Amino acid sequence: MPSVPQFALVDVNNFYVSCERVFNPKLEGIPLVVLSNNDGCAVARSNEVKSLGVKMGTPWFKMKHFARQHGIVTYSSNYSLYGDMSNRVVATLRTFTPDLEVYSIDESFLRIETVASLYGGAIPMGQQIRQRIRQWTGLPVCVGIAPTKTLAKFANHLAKKHSAFDGVCDLHALTHPERLAWMLRIEVGEIWGIGPKIAQRLHAMGIHTVLDLYRASSKTMRAQFSIVMERIGHELHGIPCLELEDVQPRKQILSSRSFGAPVESLEALREAVASYLATAAEKLRRQQSVAGAVHVLLMTNRFKEHEPQYNPSITIPLNEACDDTLRLTAAALKGLEAIYRSGFYYKKAGVILTLLSDKAQRPVSLFDDATTHKKSEKLMVTLDVINRTFGQGTIRSAACGIEQPWAMRAESRSPRYTTRWDELPAVQ
Amino acid sequence: MMLFIYTVMPMPSTCLIQPIPTLSQIPMDLAREPASLELRLLAHRISAGFPSPASDYVEEGLDLNTYLVRNKPATFLFTVKGDSMIGASIEEGDKVIVDRSLTPRHDDIVVAVVDGEYTLKRLYQHGNRIELHAENPTYLPITFRGGTELQIWGVVVGVVRRYSTRG
Numbered sequence: 001m002p003s004v005p006q007f008a009l010v011d012v013n014n015f016y017v018s019c020e021r022v023f024n025p026k027l028e029g030i031p032l033v034v035l036s037n038n039d040g041c042a043v044a045r046s047n048e049v050k051s052l053g054v055k056m057g058t059p060w061f062k063m064k065h066f067a068r069q070h071g072i073v074t075y076s077s078n079y080s081l082y083g084d085m086s087n088r089v090v091a092t093l094r095t096f097t098p099d100l101e102v103y104s105i106d107e108s109f110l111r112i113e114t115v116a117s118l119y120g121g122a123i124p125m126g127q128q129i130r131q132r133i134r135q136w137t138g139l140p141v142c143v144g145i146a147p148t149k150t151l152a153k154f155a156n157h158l159a160k161k162h163s164a165f166d167g168v169c170d171l172h173a174l175t176h177p178e179r180l181a182w183m184l185r186i187e188v189g190e191i192w193g194i195g196p197k198i199a200q201r202l203h204a205m206g207i208h209t210v211l212d213l214y215r216a217s218s219k220t221m222r223a224q225f226s227i228v229m230e231r232i233g234h235e236l237h238g239i240p241c242l243e244l245e246d247v248q249p250r251k252q253i254l255s256s257r258s259f260g261a262p263v264e265s266l267e268a269l270r271e272a273v274a275s276y277l278a279t280a281a282e283k284l285r286r287q288q289s290v291a292g293a294v295h296v297l298l299m300t301n302r303f304k305e306h307e308p309q310y311n312p313s314i315t316i317p318l319n320e321a322c323d324d325t326l327r328l329t330a331a332a333l334k335g336l337e338a339i340y341r342s343g344f345y346y347k348k349a350g351v352i353l354t355l356l357s358d359k360a361q362r363p364v365s366l367f368d369d370a371t372t373h374k375k376s377e378k379l380m381v382t383l384d385v386i387n388r389t390f391g392q393g394t395i396r397s398a399a400c401g402i403e404q405p406w407a408m409r410a411e412s413r414s415p416r417y418t419t420r421w422d423e424l425p426a427v428q
Numbered sequence: 429m430m431l432f433i434y435t436v437m438p439m440p441s442t443c444l445i446q447p448i449p450t451l452s453q454i455p456m457d458l459a460r461e462p463a464s465l466e467l468r469l470l471a472h473r474i475s476a477g478f479p480s481p482a483s484d485y486v487e488e489g490l491d492l493n494t495y496l497v498r499n500k501p502a503t504f505l506f507t508v509k510g511d512s513m514i515g516a517s518i519e520e521g522d523k524v525i526v527d528r529s530l531t532p533r534h535d536d537i538v539v540a541v542v543d544g545e546y547t548l549k550r551l552y553q554h555g556n557r558i559e560l561h562a563e564n565p566t567y568l569p570i571t572f573r574g575g576t577e578l579q580i581w582g583v584v585v586g587v588v589r590r591y592s593t594r595g
Contacts, residue, residue, distance in 0.1 A: 025541045
């Protein structure tokens with residue numbers, strides 16, 4: 001039954017910037033930048049800003065003058081809004097197929113080979129995905145379709161950068177010479193999983209374009225780099241062999257595992273999720289970052305076709321980015337409870353820390369050492385009860401500080417349009 | 429895509445029913461997946477022996493979320509300012525529920541974008557004429573002449589009001 005796989009990568013264009021525009025029509029066509037945690041640097045740029053030559057991650061204090069000169073509007077990160085909009089995009093994608101993997105806050109992979117014919121083929125399906133997400137959420141997306149995830153990413157890049165594709169690029173629909181011609185035009189560093197350092201080493205070996213890598217011998221790649229690089233080579237030839245864990249987006253931390261035996265109960269999943277979270281949070285602190293949202297996912301075993309399948313996921317945005325295991329755990333468990341359904345055999349669970357940014361000068365967390373999740377869970381419950389009774393923030397972990405002299409700078413955060421009663425958009 | 433799950437629960441006593449989402453979870457909950465239908469199916473008690481005829485009529489309680497929100501990912505809330513829709517019983521401070529997935533039709537109340545601002549009006553469409561009508565005689569209709577594009581943000585499907593003087 002399984003035919004050639006067809007992956008569709010759906011990616012929101014300039015995600016944070018596009019979210020801001022949905023709720024503020026005046027921002028349409030205006031150069032717009034969203035700044036990271038603490039207003040440190042540019043983390044999202046509108047096309048207008050990109051064409052002014054502003055690079056991702058530019059420290060913003062250096063840019064104040066330039067921004068004024070060019071009328072660039074800046075916003076602080078609005079994690080609540082981006083997390084909620086991300087969930088809406090995923091829910092909309094699930095109306096096309098439940099066979100979906102959320103890869104990051106603004107990207108999802110869909111398996112479409114069994115359903116594409118319902119929409120008249122892969123490209124018409126891609127166009128309907130674009131149209132529906134645009135209509136339901138107001139967000140613009142591009143779709144890349146190919147037999148492997150690496151190629152789907154590549155196709156998505158083409159769809160985004162070249163207007164001839166009208167937002168949907170299906171590599172199957174191109175002839176072989178056409179595909180090679182596109183590979184010749186794209187720099188090797190654009191390929192999924194090839195970071196700047198590896199790209200440099202590849203350049204030194206004379207591998208500059210995607211086509212060069214496509215033609216490189218897989219044995220050499222394996223000898224010079226790693227098995228992952230060899231797999232990237234296979235994937236470029238249309239042989240699927242990469243799992244999500246193999247290639248992680250730069251700006252997130254994934255911690256997930258397949259269970260030895262299928263798991264059914266919420267209690268067992270809570271323990272798994274809490275312990276994965278502890279691992280991810282430790283890594284987060286090690287790299288001096290803070291997370292703005294926690295993503296939780298569950299998977300049943302897709303190879304057991306006779307068993308009911310359920311692959312839910314959810315993004316829980318935090319009010320303030322943090323690296324506190326307790327707060328992150330609470331968010332993850334809240335997410336787990338929201339998506340858990342009984343009656344399924346779960347094969348895998350995972351958490352993804354996302355919306356990462358550099359931690360600014362903050363006191364060292366008291367809870368940096370891995371506290372056992374049981375303990376933190378209990379503490380969290382008590383804390384919640386007290387905060388619910390006496391007001392948010394009555395008790396918080398000392399890691400957050402009491403006076404919060406460092407309190408996050410978010411000078412120009414837009415309202416939390418979709419998650420707060422008192423911040424809803426107004427209509428006359 | 430809705431999953432229907434049937435589980436057989438052998439114990440004769442009433443099963444625990446997970447709480448159905450309530451209005452307090454709007455709008456935080458708007459982005460989540462519809463859950464209540466699945467939970468309702470699970471709530472049926474299946475016992476050995478003859479099924480109770482009453483089990484066909486298990487009461488589920490009333491859920492304002494499902495009454496007001498038909499398509500969660502596409503549904504948003506706005507706070508109403510001003511009195512332009514007073515004739516349609518929409519007042520300052522009301523929350524309107526806006527569904528972006530619906531195609532706007534003549535006579536719908538819509539949220540439109542005019543000069544970069546959101547406006548709440550009734551859509552009037554007759555032949556080539558497209559106008560936005562207030563429901564208040566002191567406001568003139570907004571008309572659109574050839575070449576100008578009317579941008580409709582979403583269709584209003586409900587309104588909620590809470591009397592804040594109590595509770």
